[in-house]
Amino acid sequence: SQQGEEDPQALSIQEGENATMNCSYKxxxxxxxxxxxxxxxxxxxxxxxxxxxxxxxxxRLRVTLDTSxxxxxxxxxxxxxxxxxxxxxxxxxxxxxxxxxxxGTRLHILP
Amino acid sequence: xxxxxxxxxxxxxxxxxNVTLSCEQNLNHDAMYWYRQDPGQGLRLIYYSQIVNDFxxxxxxxxxxxxxxxxxxxxxxxxxxxKNPTAFYxxxxxxxxxxxxxxxxxxxxxxxx
Numbered sequence: 001s002q003q004g005e006e007d008p009q010a011l012s013i014q015e016g017e018n019a020t021m022n023c024s025y026k027x028x029x030x031x032x033x034x035x036x037x038x039x040x041x042x043x044x045x046x047x048x049x050x051x052x053x054x055x056x057x058x059x060r061l062r063v064t065l066d067t068s069x070x071x072x073x074x075x076x077x078x079x080x081x082x083x084x085x086x087x088x089x090x091x092x093x094x095x096x097x098x099x100x101x102x103x104g105t106r107l108h109i110l111p
Numbered sequence: 112x113x114x115x116x117x118x119x120x121x122x123x124x125x126x127x128x129n130v131t132l133s134c135e136q137n138l139n140h141d142a143m144y145w146y147r148q149d150p151g152q153g154l155r156l157i158y159y160s161q162i163v164n165d166f167x168x169x170x171x172x173x174x175x176x177x178x179x180x181x182x183x184x185x186x187x188x189x190x191x192x193x194k195n196p197t198a199f200y201x202x203x204x205x206x207x208x209x210x211x212x213x214x215x216x217x218x219x220x221x222x223x224x
Contacts, residue, residue: 101154
């Protein structure tokens with residue numbers, strides 16, 4: 001069962017611009033995580049935000065969480081070519097002993 | 112170097128054959144996971160283990176089997192009962208049972224001959 005759904009499915013922006021991707025989920029969660037995956041590689045953990053937090057920063061990343069709307073957003077500021085990757089949200093639903101990944105947003109940074 | 116290692120990187124399976132994917136971690140993590148990823152798709156959980164000698168089925172366990180005899184090892188066997196095994200398989204680990212901050216291996220691409 002898919003819990004998180006990312007939007008958009010694909011995004012192309014110019015280098016230096018900001019990239020925003022969104023994640024919606026269906027049931028109450030303990031936390032939400034964002035991961036990055038370069039083509040043909042494993043995922044890398046970026047940031048975790050707990051259900052009692054509204055915003056979190058890490059370097060050029062900003063994550064927000066709106067539990068009333070059951071949604072999260074990931075903002076990458078001043079994008080670089082190296083940010084080209086797929087980005088996944090993963091949710092830890094209350095009462096469910098596992099995390100569920102969405103289908104991801106494919107981000108392409110144009111030079 | 113601490114990390115999680117998957118082997119082989121590429122694997123080919125003949126019809127009716129069982130194949131085993133290796134996953135080893137030296138991070139001293141309690142929890143380990145196997146995910147399947149199809150092209151352009153997200154990750155689907157096959158099996159996970161939170162402690163040695165114990166494991167639970169994920170969403171798509173049919174046609175797969177696992178063992179967790181050692182803390183550092185969590186091999187996945189793709190059996191002949193799995194009729195559509197072609198996919199990218201990812202192993203991951205985390206420090207505890209909270210499923211926070213998973214560390215992933217670099218994956219195994221399994222194809223059917």
